Amino acid sequence: MSKILVVDDEKILLALVAGWLEFEQHIVVCAENGNQAITKMKNEEFDLIITDIVMPEKEGIGLIMEIRQKNSDIPIIAMSGADRNRDAYLANAKKLGANRILSKPLDHNSFIGTVNELVK
Numbered sequence: 307m308s309k310i311l312v313v314d315d316e317k318i319l320l321a322l323v324a325g326w327l328e329f330e331q332h333i334v335v336c337a338e339n340g341n342q343a344i345t346k347m348k349n350e351e352f353d354l355i356i357t358d359i360v361m362p363e364k365e366g367i368g369l370i371m372e373i374r375q376k377n378s379d380i381p382i383i384a385m386s387g388a389d390r391n392r393d394a395y396l397a398n399a400k401k402l403g404a405n406r407i408l409s410k411p412l413d414h415n416s417f418i419g420t421v422n423e424l425v426k
Contacts, residue, residue: 308353308425309333313343313369314385315361319410323356323417330418332425340364344372352380353425359386359395367398374403381405381424385412 310332314320317338324334335350337343341364343357355373359366366384373380384399386392387410396407406420 307331307333309335309351310354310356310421310425311335311337311343311346311350311352313337313340313355313357313361313366315339315358319358319412323412326414326418327421330421332421340366340369340372343369347373354381354383354421356383356385356421359384359399360388367395367402370399370402370404383408383420383424385410387411 310327312320312323312334315338320336324336327334335346337346339361357366357369370382370384382404383406384396384404385408386395388395392409400407405424408420
């Protein structure tokens with residue numbers, strides 16, 4: 307059982323991903339943007355961060371950069387469903403320190419497999 311922070315401004319997707327992870331017996335904490343995520347990370351430790359890229363306030367790219375600037379080796383999954391420039395966003399996330407990148411819409415089995423790889 308791992309403690310996972312999921313960051314996404316799409317409430318429906320946030321609930322879906324949280325449900326998938328809870329079914330797999332993970333503890334899930336949710337945030338709707340990068341600023342909320344940073345606040346939660348100050349008060350709690352996580353085994354994995356899953357973040358959307360395009361969000362209001364602090365985007366996923368900024369969140370990844372802030373996490374990595376603190377020399378954190380916590381695994382990060384970046385995901386994006388942006389119609390424009392999705393591949394560029396994801397490539398940038400990978401370059402800045404995301405361990406894995408996923409395109410939305412998410413495939414359940416692929417998503418859970420990726421999570422399980424990172425929280426062994």
